Amino acid sequence: MLEQTLAIIKPDAVRKKFSGAILARYEKEGFRIRAIKMRALSKGEAEGFYAVHRERPFFASLVAFMVSGPVVLVVLEREDAILGHRQLMGATDPSKAVKETLRALYGESIEFNAVHGSDSAETARFEIPYFFSTVELVG
Numbered sequence: 092m093l094e095q096t097l098a099i100i101k102p103d104a105v106r107k108k109f110s111g112a113i114l115a116r117y118e119k120e121g122f123r124i125r126a127i128k129m130r131a132l133s134k135g136e137a138e139g140f141y142a143v144h145r146e147r148p149f150f151a152s153l154v155a156f157m158v159s160g161p162v163v164l165v166v167l168e169r170e171d172a173i174l175g176h177r178q179l180m181g182a183t184d185p186s187k188a189v190k191e192t193l194r195a196l197y198g199e200s201i202e203f204n205a206v207h208g209s210d211s212a213e214t215a216r217f218e219i220p221y222f223f224s225t226v227e228l229v230g
């Protein structure tokens with residue numbers, strides 16, 4: 092099914108100048124970039140985005156990390172984009188991620204793991220409009 096998913100190039104990867112390589116990989120893997128912007132997230136925006144994790148012990152450090160520098164927000168479209176992007180990202184912990192996945196290539200730890208991706212259709216329905224208005228989702 093043709094789907095859209097939200098990808099975030101996290102502050103660690105932006106800082107290390109991996110944004111271009113990651114975007115090129117998306118296109119190489121057949122994703123179409125439907126919308127894109129670079130933003131510094133506010134603390135409130137990061138807390139709201141990761142609200143499902145608010146009871147986790149790592150929540151405060153996750154939010155601090157996500158506001159530590161600009162991120163690149165991307166809406167990707169492809170057949171089976173949600174699962175396909177999760178596979179391309181690799182495991183949350185880069186040391187456990189399959190070779191050549193984005194986290195294996197560009198992540199440095201379970202916390203500083205380079206990219207985010209929606210993990211289900213329901214999550215994508217929350218995450219895409221969280222950052223993009225209808226008029227930004229251009230054809």
Ligand code: ATP
Binds near residue numbers: 208209210
């Ligand atoms: P994301 O939601 O960012 O795509 P994910 O779905 O693979 O990652 P989640 O379990 O949703 O993993 O965790 C969200 C983020 O919280 C992780 O990407 C990572 O940055 C951070 N995180 C997860 N587990 C830990 C942990 N044990 N210690 C520190 N940070 C963690």
Ligand code: MG
Binds near residue numbers: 210
């Ligand atoms: Mg997640």
